Amino acid sequence: MDQIIGLDQIITALVAIVGVPLVLFGYIILGEQVIERLPDSMQEWIRPYFWALPAIGFATIFMVYPLVRTVILSFRNNGDTTWVGLDNYQYFFTFPDTLTSLRNSLLWLVFYTFFAVFLGLVIAILLDRVRYESLAKVAIFLPVPISAVAASIIWRFMFDYQPPGTIQTGTLNALLGTFHTGPVAWLVNSTTNNPALIFVGIWSITGFCMVIISASLKAISTEVLEAARIDGANEFQIVRLVVTPLLWPTITVVGTTMIINALKIFDIPYVMTSGAYDTDVIATQMFRQLATSHYARAAAVGVVLFIAIVPLLVVNIRRFQQQEEQR
């Protein structure tokens, strides 16, 4: 060990683990003691805010306030001293590097979302028809708990490239070698690197989509499927005309989650290529601006990302309101 772990750090952590619930416990008990002594009308008024305050406070400090602040900052200069109008946005939409990151995020949006949901659906349907379903599910789901950092290392080995003529230790290039095709520099070559990164993303998340889709697949009554079979529908027709429409609500929910994931994707490009060779996405681009203290520009990039997500935010709220009406 290069450095002794600070004892103070461990103590702070222990204090936090034990202390926070204790403090909240005290807050509840003491607060309720005080509130119960107040007149009834005042109790009714003050109690809910007392209970919701910690949550609302955290959400305000770490999400609502920063959100507003970032929007403002995106129209300011870097030192936050004057208004610069749309300068930061103009930079974003004219500088070649940031335009590349925008293009790549669009690629992620389309291909990551489509294949994650599509493969999740296909695998869920296929596995529903075999006896070893639960075992195969574990295999497909395995990458989900693995961090993007670890997944990136896993796939750097899969995509590993050695100059032609030397031994290929990367799995994919070795495989290509057996077909006597030259090694491909997957992560450097600008036609293969973005698809390669997007594939890593798909590989990591398909199990997630599969599990959710599979859960609603199990909820489709067998009678519906039986009726279709008796009517003479073959398996493909059943999947296309009966199962998929019934799963459609779930597919849209999973799809919106994947779109949000795709827009926010950061870890995989950051660890695998650091955005080199034109693999930057919006989030890595933003982090680069932030790391080089270009705060105002970073804020503008963040706002662009947020605007892309706003339609989904609206969809989510609408769906929530519909569910509330059904409660």
Add this chain to the structure above:
Amino acid sequence: MSVRSTTREATGAQVRVSTLSNIGYRLQRLPLHIVIAVFVAIWIIPTLGLIINSFRSLQDMNAAGWWTVLFPPHGFTLASYEQVLQTENVATSIVNSILITLPATVIQLAIATMGAYAFAWMKFPGKDIFFIVIVGLMVVPIQMTLIPVLQFFQLIHLNGTIMAVWLAHSGYGLPFEVFLLRNYLGGLPREIFESAEVDGAGHAVRFLRIAVPMTIPAIASLTIFVFLGVWNDLLVALTYLGTSTARPFTVVISQLVTSLGGGWQFLTAAAVLQMALPLAVFIFLQRYFVRGITSGSVKG
């Protein structure tokens, strides 16, 4: 599930009247098994290759691919693990990851449960609006918050400390947790709370004695998620800790990947160490894990 699969088999049973048609039925299903086998292989082999490579020496790794160990001499060694643990900052960062993850998880779940109780069982003006804001915040990218929160931490001298990431993770996790727990708490039978109220139990008692114990299944699933989310996080720690000595394992690994260039092979061991905990959690707590995912997304 098993009941359903037997009914499915029963449909197949009409086909397999004789042994001959049974063979035909099986042949017909062969492509199905092959396609599944290909999927399973693509989803397992990369991880397997990494784990195998982590037990090989650097020379072996450079001389031949991981699949060569399937034939003798196998040449397994723990050299990569020794090397990675001796690398600067690695051992410390593993401890840091634990010191970050446990408190961050406890803090946000404690606060979220309390807030969710208010949203589920109390009436107050503005409640619906507050809750719609929370639903909206669930999808707001944390990128939108990084700069102001970073400046806020700099202002109160928390930047680069472990406490900064506890607080930040708690703030980011709360909307989803409050949302999920409020739906769960709201689904509990009203009669229980009402009869407790008639018996003179105040909100503190109703929350601690009734609501929390009955919500344990939801809290358990959520704990696994939050824990792994924080353990696997890169962006939040990278932003608020950067090169601080308090930075977690994921940050150190990502920094080693970029700084090492060619000689990064021993990072196989680092990746295996990093994913060991999530994989163990998944394998041993599979039920909670899958339940958490399905309840979070389908109902949400």
